Amino acid sequence: MSEDAAPNGASLEADLYVRRGSFALTMRFGVAAGEVVAILGPNGAGKSTALRALAGLLPLHRGHVRLDGAVLDDAAAGVRLPPERRPVGLVFQDYLLFPHLSARENVAFGLRARGVGRAAAGARADVALAGVGLADVGDRKPRQLSGGEAQRVALARVLVTEPRLVLLDEPLAALDAGSRLQVRADLRRQLAGFGGATVLVTHDALDAFVLADRLVVLEEGAVVQAGTPTEVARRPRTDYVARLVGLNLYRGVAHGTSVTLDTGAVVASAHHATGRVLVAFPPAAVTVHREQPHGSARNAWPVTVVRQEQHADTVRVWLTGPLDVAADLTPLSVGELRLEPGAEVWAAVKAMETMVYPS
Template sequence: MTGAEKTAGTPVGAPRLGREGLDARLVVERGSFRLDVELTAAPGEVVALLGPNGAGKTTALRALAGLVPLSGGHLRLDGAELDRTPPESRPVGVVFQDYLLFPHLSALDNVAFGPRCQGAGKARARAQAADWLERMGLAEHAGAKPRRLSGGQAQRVALARALATHPRLLLLDEPLAALDARTRLDVRAELRRHLADFEAVAVLVTHDPLDAMVLADRLVVVEHGEVVQEGAPADIARRPRTGYIAQLVGLNLYRGTADGHTVRLDTGPAITTTEVLSGPVFVAFPPSAATLHRDRPAGSSARNLWHCTVAGMETLGDRIRADLTGELPLAADLTAVAAAELDLRPGAEVWATVKAAATHTYPA
């Protein structure tokens, strides 16, 4: 799928929809906060709404479910207007962050609840529920109450309950947030498999970039109630357009004006790059591309050389990440051995170099 990027206005390259799929502009005004998000998706597509806390992701999901009224815009699913359709009448399935399973019902009856609400008899609803539990690998837990289920099992029951109604739109609100790290890894893989088999539209809300990258076909990044970028996960990871996105994917990101191989930053020095561009651009490079020195490299021919101060340090797995301020604020990754040899500590002065070949420049 070809990704689209956007900074404002109408998304470029969004899927062209006929009567099938999701076509929405969600405008919600609540006090001083305004959400204005355009969202389209084709059947079989998984779209992730990604953004920081307070960006409006959950508000958008609740608007799709009918739990929050629209202040403006439109909401069409498979060509049908849903703006004024009550939540219980929408062909929408929801998996909430805390799953919200009925504590007094067994796993089987939790899943059968949806078909029963659609008019299926008890025996038929239970048969459908049993089939879904088997698909989820939970047949032996059909009689268990939610309190007897593990986090991963509860998540799969909640997903089965949502899918049992055969929704045309599946909404998942932070579906893996309540799981521990090991369970999350396994359930993420299972969820990806189930979403791959889902024939309608799925919208995932998350603040976890790994969940979004693994589960979604397309990312829509929301900040301050607006879409700031959208596209395929690989495209967004390679070409972030805001500091928030760059931090998520682990890149140093700067904006400036290019003139050939030189980019003069809006705030800061110039950066030498290998690409030849002209006009407004972004420049990005990974923290691992920065090499640190306690003294200015003697006879260095490096054109990307900046005097910095260590503002902070943190351990990331087997690496140390140094947060630097100074001529060019940046993050640099190095081994624990290298950090010790440099005697790095907050307040230490260092020189940072980055090879031009390690940078990536693209139009702003």
């Protein structure tokens, strides 16, 4: 798959090359009208740089940005539309609501800046606030708003200007775990009602999977993977993505239905393949046994328990041996197997459960 993640007929068409000191961001992608694309990546991958470049806050060294056919940036032609003339709205990570203005005045700000009269702008702001379910906070100052309310005011402030592209920088990062769930659901609904292109940046896989139609995974300034959440989750191409989506991921060479991993271990799969491949299987597919198993599981490795983590209703057990494996077990089986760090057991995976795809 190429780095070009632009679908045909994209509303946003971006080819970004931005240098900041020793860091360089290279990124090509597109977003269709009504589509939500999440840029997913670890800290320092260049996600915010990409957003700032799209908003016009950072100059491109090379490349271009087009929105609905109009050129916003064209480094070669020396074109760079200033931020205030782009039909682009940016919701900052910490919202940056103007502290001296009420929620209504914050939302009305963009309209006032465009010359809309005070009364008209205030009325439209009230409508926008009602649209994000905050009809009654118009008179409050930002410091009197909860995190979730501030997030929605920030979104309303952007949407009221009717942008063609909305950029969201870590929209949920500033929230506590309690309000995240609700705000995430609200945000999803609000983005669904927005007709333009949306790009959101996050390092949280769940946010990306819930909110986005497509993911672009960014690592160290470069796109490493792009696709629908399902595609990315099924077939992670880097350790980062695999960890993010909770899959065991290995690299190796396939001969028919057998894959010899770079670590030397051999994994049997149900699919034929040849050449360099990636092998992935979910932790839930791994079973753990005191004795070497027999039967349908064709893959079994002697392993040692490294550590275990209690999750909501499963225990994730980290195992090491011919290969490192994460397994999700029920608390009952952990007890029955008397698992503890240092215990020597067998890990097994059915060939049917493994995914093999070219790397």
